[in-house]
Amino acid sequence: MSTSAAAPTRREQILSEAARLFAERGFHGVGVDEIGAAVGISGPGLYRHFAGKDAMLAELLVGISERLLTGGRRRVEEADGDPAAVLASLIDGHIDFALDDRALITLHDRELDRLRDADRKLVRQLQRQYVELWVAVVRELHPGVGEAEVRVAVHAVFGLLNSTPHLGTPGREATESLLRRLAHGAFRALSA
Amino acid sequence: MSTSAAAPTRREQILSEAARLFAERGFHGVGVDEIGAAVGISGPGLYRHFAGKDAMLAELLVGISERLLTGGRRRVEEADGDPAAVLASLIDGHIDFALDDRALITLHDRELDRLRDADRKLVRQLQRQYVELWVAVVRELHPGVGEAEVRVAVHAVFGLLNSTPHLGTPGREATESLLRRLAHGAFRALSA
DNA sequence: CGCCTAGGTTAACGACCGCTAACGGCCCTG
DNA sequence: CAGGGCCGTTAGCGGTCGTTAACCTAGGCG
Numbered sequence: 001m002s003t004s005a006a007a008p009t010r011r012e013q014i015l016s017e018a019a020r021l022f023a024e025r026g027f028h029g030v031g032v033d034e035i036g037a038a039v040g041i042s043g044p045g046l047y048r049h050f051a052g053k054d055a056m057l058a059e060l061l062v063g064i065s066e067r068l069l070t071g072g073r074r075r076v077e078e079a080d081g082d083p084a085a086v087l088a089s090l091i092d093g094h095i096d097f098a099l100d101d102r103a104l105i106t107l108h109d110r111e112l113d114r115l116r117d118a119d120r121k122l123v124r125q126l127q128r129q130y131v132e133l134w135v136a137v138v139r140e141l142h143p144g145v146g147e148a149e150v151r152v153a154v155h156a157v158f159g160l161l162n163s164t165p166h167l168g169t170p171g172r173e174a175t176e177s178l179l180r181r182l183a184h185g186a187f188r189a190l191s192a
Numbered sequence: 193m194s195t196s197a198a199a200p201t202r203r204e205q206i207l208s209e210a211a212r213l214f215a216e217r218g219f220h221g222v223g224v225d226e227i228g229a230a231v232g233i234s235g236p237g238l239y240r241h242f243a244g245k246d247a248m249l250a251e252l253l254v255g256i257s258e259r260l261l262t263g264g265r266r267r268v269e270e271a272d273g274d275p276a277a278v279l280a281s282l283i284d285g286h287i288d289f290a291l292d293d294r295a296l297i298t299l300h301d302r303e304l305d306r307l308r309d310a311d312r313k314l315v316r317q318l319q320r321q322y323v324e325l326w327v328a329v330v331r332e333l334h335p336g337v338g339e340a341e342v343r344v345a346v347h348a349v350f351g352l353l354n355s356t357p358h359l360g361t362p363g364r365e366a367t368e369s370l371l372r373r374l375a376h377g378a379f380r381a382l383s384a
Numbered sequence: 385c386g387c388c389t390a391g392g393t394t395a396a397c398g399a400c401c402g403c404t405a406a407c408g409g410c411c412c413t414g
Numbered sequence: 415c416a417g418g419g420c421c422g423t424t425a426g427c428g429g430t431c432g433t434t435a436a437c438c439t440a441g442g443c444g
Contacts, residue, residue, distance in 0.1 A: 024305070026218055026220060026303075027218070027220075028218055028220030028221050029219075029306070032431080032433085041392065041393090042393080042394095043393090044392095044393085044394090044432090044433070044434080044435095045392055045393075047432095047433075048390075048391050048392070052432075052433075053432065053433095109358065110302060113216070113217060113218075114218075151359070152359050152361075152362065152367060152371075153370065155355050155358050156352045156353075156355045156370075156371060156374050157352065158355065159351040159353075159354060159355030159358070160348045160349065160351050160352040161348075161351075162351060163347050163348045163351030163352075166347050166350075166351070167343070169344075170338075170341065170344065175344060178344055178345065179348060181384065182345060182348050182349075182378040182381055185378045185379070185382075185384070186352065186374040186375075186377045186378040188377055189376060189378075190373070190374070190377075192373065223401060223402080224402065224403085225401085234423080235402095235423090235424090236402090236405095236423085236424090237423075239402095239403070240420075240422075241421090244402075244403075245402070
């Protein structure tokens with residue numbers, strides 16, 4: 001394993017707490033003093049680890065987008081040739097991500113506009129590539145449906161899967177299987 | 193007609209522009225000067241119409257929640273007795289709302305925590321009642337499914353329908369019918 | 385031992401922001 | 415025509431926030 005670590009480094013602690021706070025109260029609603037306090041240091045001590053508050057948000061959003069895209073690509077390769085299996089795997093992966101990192105999911109489509117231009121463009125590009133993964137496989141499964149409609153449907157299913165932050169989960173397993181069924185049901189209705 | 197007006201009053205102008213700006217850059221990311229400039233007056237002139245920035249957000253969120261709930265109740269009454277017709281009507285109504293007032297949909301689940309305690313409780317209560325409308329009718333249609341699961345499904349479909357802000361609509365009619373199909377497909381998969 | 389680096393601390397600055405104060409013009413009404 | 419809301423304006427206050435500066439301490443190492 002390359003990027004996994006047993007004990008989280010200080011940088012990772014900060015990122016994790018910042019993600020939680022940003023998701024709870026919004027980027028502008030959280031002060032650097034609060035982020036520092038959440039990891040036991042106070043205020044400007046954060047600047048030993050990050051260039052600024054913007055840099056934390058940027059690293060979070062770029063990281064999410066990269067992880068989503070990388071995981072998606074791996075799943076497409078693993079189930080190559082069988083579009084139905086690819087789609088099922090993409091759905092499962094997205095559900096895992098949504099349930100494991102609710103805070104990041106929230107940030108992902110909420111605070112994108114707070115980034116500097118370069119970072120925002122990078123994140124947008126990664127997001128777009130991730131969407132293309134889904135669009136390609138869904139188009140294989142529903143050849144009669146136009147590309148624009150498929151794109152809308154993919155975004156809509158993202159909205160469905162990303163709704164997890166709003167609900168008090170009634171058991172991880174049950175939620176997982178329920179979301180899976182709902183997502184498949186939505187796609188199934190595409191060319192009905 | 194009681195509340196409709198031909199020419200928008202200044203208050204309504206302000207609310208409309210504030211909604212747009214809040215949705216674009218977040219509540220904390222928009223200054224009162226910007227809101228004023230958007231309606232042609234500048235800065236503190238807003239205080240002739242609202243007690244403060246918080247009051248604008250409060251009125252927006254309470255207004256959305258009330259309109260959603262009122263519209264939902266009306267639809268339940270109109271199609272009384274036929275659960276399938278009620279659900280179809282609720283879905284259509286929610287789609288209309290999502291497509292007509294994207295900015296408000298965005299605010300609705302993004303800036304709730306910026307409200308004063310009393311306002312937040314009111315909005316939460318209205319939201320909960322609206323959800324209950326959906327849960328009741330979906331449970332009638334899927335008697336075998338537990339209440340917690342139905343609630344999750346309803347929230348998930350809200351996420352699906354509210355995904356409209358993210359996409360560049362390819363024609364209002366087409367988007368409307370597409371979202372309708374996806375939502376029905378998701379619910380259909382509930383007890384499969 | 386002496387020193388450098390890593391990772392903290394507190395103080396303070398400059399910018400911004402929400403809001404109030406004080407003021408003025410327009411228009412309607414008696 | 416006098417007066418009073420209504421609806422603006424500008425000036426400025428008080429607080430907060432991101433960031434920098436200056437300083438301190440512990441630990442590894444030649």
